Amino acid sequence: MPRILPQPGPPRVLAQAQLANSLGDGAFYATSALFFTRIVGLSATRVGLALTIGWCVGMLAGVPLGHLADRWGPRRTARLLAVCTASALLAFLVVRSYPLFVLMFCLYACCQGGLTSARQALLAGLVDADERTRVRAQLQSTLNGGLALGAGLGGVALALDSEPAYLVVFAVDAVTFLLAALVLGRLPEVPPAPAEPGGGPRLEVLRDRPYALLTVLNAILYLNMPLLSLGLPLWIVERSDAPAPMAAVVLVLNMLSVVAFQVRVARQVTGLPTAVRTTARAGWVLLAACGVYALSGFSTGAAVAVGVLVVAALIQVFGEMMHGAGAWELGFGLARDGKQGQYQGFFGMGPQIARMLGPVVMTTLLIGWGTAGWLVLGGLFLLAALSIGPVARRAERRVTDSVAP
Template sequence: MSRFAPPAGPPRALALAQLINSLGDGAFYACSALFFTRIVGLSATRVGIALTVGWAIGMLAGVPLGHLADRFGPRRVAVLLAGTTAATLGAFLVVRSFPLFLLVVCGYAGCQGGLTSARQALLAGLVAPGERTRVRAYLQSTLNAGLAVGAGLGGLALYVDSPPAYLAVFAMDAASFLVAAAVLRRLPEVPPAPVGRAGEPRLAVLRDRPFALLTLLNAIMYLNMPLLSLVLPLWIVTHTDAPKPMAAALLLVNMLSVVLFQVRLARRVTDLRTAARVSARAGALMLAACAVYAGSSGHLGPWAAVAVLLLAAAIQVAGEMMQGAAAWELGFTLAPADKQGQYQGFFGMAPQIARMLGPAVLTTLLISWGTPGWFVLGGLFLGAGLAVGPVTRYAERTRATAQPVTAAT
């Protein structure tokens, strides 16, 4: 069980809250598109516009709401945001006009962005620095397991295909946030950060250049997410002889691998130096995965195409797990102890940027350019992974320079 359950105490409670939420979210993600179009009655174009605007607001909300978690205590803010997220999900059950739908989507995404920041700050405050990356790996494993099971529940609603079934899924997701809030409420509170000195910027992360560079590099590495969920299915249909259901099989391979091996791979990352080395290896693995994916095109026949795609997916998920562990270590270690909320909110923008820009970038590279595009993408992955080391050393130098000033003050 030590491979799947974190140590007793706050880490296990955080994992339990994560599992409860991911069960509801997995069902939500499976059904949301049809719910919005068939139950709410909106066009696909309007749903797309609302979701794009909403997730952009959610991305930007992470820093200020993370700052509130630092200022008033991450547990208190996390519980509040979990409750407000449940309220927005409840609003989806009754909203039937586009303006109100857009407003609720923005509220839901903003609460989700802030909740992620507050939870990360709570983890940083309750877990010893040397254990944070390992505990975060447990949470990622739990997240994937919950999403997989939740997606199965959502699949049942899709099979029934009736308004009560979709409404039940949304009600279940709202209830999951309330239960998660109750779990988080039982955790000890992390003392709020002291009020900053006169002249000190409230959102100091916005002036931290090396941290911003690391976030940008992380966003490039996170292009593996829209690659797997959106572009690979298109690639399989348009450029390979593999059967269409292979896209779902690759997603299943990815999720199960994270559940089984993420914690084990995270043990290799213990400090900033190992995080930089593992990032470079992750970039190399992602380049290798891109090269293998490129080899799946052409007239290989169904079985050969399936074998090549499975090999590429295995290499990709290994690089993804390494990159995740390295990113968690960098994000936690380089954030000041009294500003974990705002720093985690800023660092959390990386996957959101990848989700927003990834579809356009990846479809151009891979679907329009074909095989050469895979090597361009692999070069981006390798370059970002190798650049993490120099940027991390740059960040360390800036913090070493600032330390004597802080001590003197």
């Protein structure tokens, strides 16, 4: 536990805030689909459309809200957005009109995206540069632990399958965001960035092409998330001999592995050169995981398929943790001073892009192409991981040139 928990001070407070609302988020993610269909009365198609619109809007809001954190102060911005997130969650308790539902989900997604940007800016401002990746790994372990516990609470509501149970989950999620806002109030404020002299660009990250390309490559590597949540469950049911509950087993195994090993894996990343090397290794590991996953599609019986899936899942989670550690160092280290909010908001678009593209990529490659699709997906992981090195070096030169006298 001493290795997993951040040291006392700002890192510990950030972890406490992360734990507070990740508990609520875990319950929300486990129950929201059934709440919107069973209680609100929306069709699955309309819910899917609303979620797609909302997450797309939230992704686009990350950069301007991150810029607001730079100029207004990340602690103040994070607390405000946490309160706004709680308000959106409470609105779901009474909203039954579809247009209002879409509007509220857009608000919720925007606040979530902006809150992530502001928190990253807080971390960058309150933690020394050589400690950021380690602390970010500890926060990721905290996040996964909270999500797992929250999902268990959501499971109770699913078992009860009643309107009061679902309403309690949404109310609890709102309360956890209010609690997170209170916890963040214990942090010192990071001094806001001064205004650009001579009317310089307000959103400089939009002009930073190497950083933009880095974000795109990072998005490809983040396809490991919809692989786990969408592609693999479909593959297990339609293409393997393993029982359907194996999808849940793999997800739990992934979460527990991140809680236990993310901090240890992140130790190998101590700067930009090690981040590039670790990311390249992650590409090879993810390629290997895809190759093993493909073996589970051969008709060898349920027991063998289960064993193969467990081995592949363990390989994948270590590739995922290596990628995460490298990405955090690159995202922080290649951002401009005083602009961490907008840069983190932009870099945070990577997972959102992966979530939006994931359904099409996973169904086309894994279900449509079968074994060959796994190899193509693994090749994409490897190509993106190996391409990050030259792009990162180009981005580093640009940062160095910008601070040179």
